[in-house]
Amino acid sequence: MRQTVPSGRKKIALLLTGGGARAAYQVGMLKAIASRYPRNSKIPFDIICGTSAGAINGTGIACYASCFHLGVKKIEWVWRQFHTNQVYYSDYPRVFRHLLRGAFSAFQADYANKRPVSLFDNAPLQRLLGKILDLKRLDRNIMGGYLSSVSVTASSYSNGDSMTFFQSDSANEWRRAKRCGQRTLLGLHHLLASAAIPVVFPSVRIHQQYFGDGSVNQLSPLSAPIHLGAEKILIIGLEQPRSHDMSERLPHHPGLATIAGHLLDTVFADTLNSDLERMQRINSTIATMQQHGIETKLKPIDSLLLNPSQNFNQIASEHFLSLPLAVRTLFRMLGIGQHSDSSLASYLLFEQDFTRRLIDIGYEDGMHQLDTIIEFLESD
Numbered sequence: 001m002r003q004t005v006p007s008g009r010k011k012i013a014l015l016l017t018g019g020g021a022r023a024a025y026q027v028g029m030l031k032a033i034a035s036r037y038p039r040n041s042k043i044p045f046d047i048i049c050g051t052s053a054g055a056i057n058g059t060g061i062a063c064y065a066s067c068f069h070l071g072v073k074k075i076e077w078v079w080r081q082f083h084t085n086q087v088y089y090s091d092y093p094r095v096f097r098h099l100l101r102g103a104f105s106a107f108q109a110d111y112a113n114k115r116p117v118s119l120f121d122n123a124p125l126q127r128l129l130g131k132i133l134d135l136k137r138l139d140r141n142i143m144g145g146y147l148s149s150v151s152v153t154a155s156s157y158s159n160g161d162s163m164t165f166f167q168s169d170s171a172n173e174w175r176r177a178k179r180c181g182q183r184t185l186l187g188l189h190h191l192l193a194s195a196a197i198p199v200v201f202p203s204v205r206i207h208q209q210y211f212g213d214g215s216v217n218q219l220s221p222l223s224a225p226i227h228l229g230a231e232k233i234l235i236i237g238l239e240q241p242r243s244h245d246m247s248e249r250l251p252h253h254p255g256l257a258t259i260a261g262h263l264l265d266t267v268f269a270d271t272l273n274s275d276l277e278r279m280q281r282i283n284s285t286i287a288t289m290q291q292h293g294i295e296t297k298l299k300p301i302d303s304l305l306l307n308p309s310q311n312f313n314q315i316a317s318e319h320f321l322s323l324p325l326a327v328r329t330l331f332r333m334l335g336i337g338q339h340s341d342s343s344l345a346s347y348l349l350f351e352q353d354f355t356r357r358l359i360d361i362g363y364e365d366g367m368h369q370l371d372t373i374i375e376f377l378e379s380d
Helices: 022-034 054-065 068-080 092-105 122-134 138-143 186-194 223-227 258-289 313-319 326-331 346-347 352-368 370-378
Strands: 012-016 047-053 149-156 162-168 174-176 179-183 204-206 210-211 232-236 302-306
Touching: 012 054, 012 223, 022 068, 022 174, 022 232, 022 346, 022 352, 047 054, 047 068, 047 223, 047 313, 054 068, 054 138, 054 149, 068 122, 122 138, 122 186, 138 149, 138 162, 138 258, 149 186, 149 223, 162 174, 162 223, 186 204, 186 210, 204 258, 258 302, 258 346, 302 326, 302 370, 313 346, 313 352, 352 370
Parallel strands: 012 047, 012 232, 047 149, 162 179, 232 302
Antiparallel strands: 149 162, 149 210, 174 179, 204 210
C-alpha cells in the first residue's frame, strides 16, 4: 500500500553531516527521536540527505524507511559492534604495505594507471556496507511512498564541484555555482566516495571523475535538501562545543597533527554554520517582503540544528589506547599521541568503546531536547 504525505504538511528533511567515527553520535540522537514514535511507524522524514559518514547513516535509515525503529536498531547494532579493522586495514603488514605502495606510485610515469594514495586502505568498509545495506530497498521505499528522496554528496577532484547523487520520486537535477545534483541509482561507490576523507582514505572513481569526502568544497550543505523540496530541515551536526578556557591556548606553534585536525574540523562544520546564517537572512528578507505586500516565489525554510553537548576530542583521548597498535604507531609518526591536542583521532577511532560512548551521549542529548524536536517535526 502506497503511503502519502498529508496535504498541507510541509516536507521535512533530515540532514546528517560528516565526521568519521563521530557519526556514532547521530545514531544516539535518532534513537531518542524514534522513542517517541510507535514501533511500526514509518520515518518522520520525507527527505534524507547525508555527507561522508552521515551519508552512510542516512542511507541506512532510508533503507528501512517503512519502519523507523527497525532502521535505527540496524545501524545502532553496527556502531555498537565496531572495530577499526571493519573500516580500514589496521594490522602492521597491511598498514605499512599500503603506505609503501603509495610512495612507490609517486615514481610512476604520469600516463600509468596509478593506485590512489592515502594513509589507510578502506577496502574493509566496502565489504561491510555490502553486507549491511540493501540499496534496492531505496527504490521500493520511494515507490511505496515511505520516502520522497535520498541523497549522498561527494566532492569531485576532477573539477572541484560538490556533487549530490540522489534518488527521488519527483525532484529534478540542478546546477549552481560549484555544486550540482545528479539523479541516479545510489550504489556503494557513492557512499565510499562521500566518506573518503582527504589523504586518509583513497579517492573513488565514478564514471570519468574522481571523488572524495562530500564535506570538501561543500559551500552550501543546505542546497541538497532545499532542491529536493524540503520546507523544514532537521540537522544533526557533529560540531563540538567551543571552549573559552584561556588555559587551553596552545603554548607553542601547532604541529602537523594539530593543523590536520583543525582542517578537518573546518571542513566538517564551518560551511554549515555559514549556510544556516545565509538561510536565516533570506527568511528574514522574505518576512519583510510579505509584511509590505511584496509577492515573491521564495518560501521560508525552517531549520533546527542539533550539536553535541560534550567534547569528542577529550573522550577520544580516554579511548585512544583501544586503537590497534599499528594505527597508534602511525599516529605517533604523525605526532599524535593519547593526550595530543589534535582532533584527528576522534575522526578515526572506530572502536566500540568510543562509538558506544558517543551513541549514549547522542541519546542523552536527544532525550534532553526531545520535546523541542518533536514540536519541530509535527508542527506546521
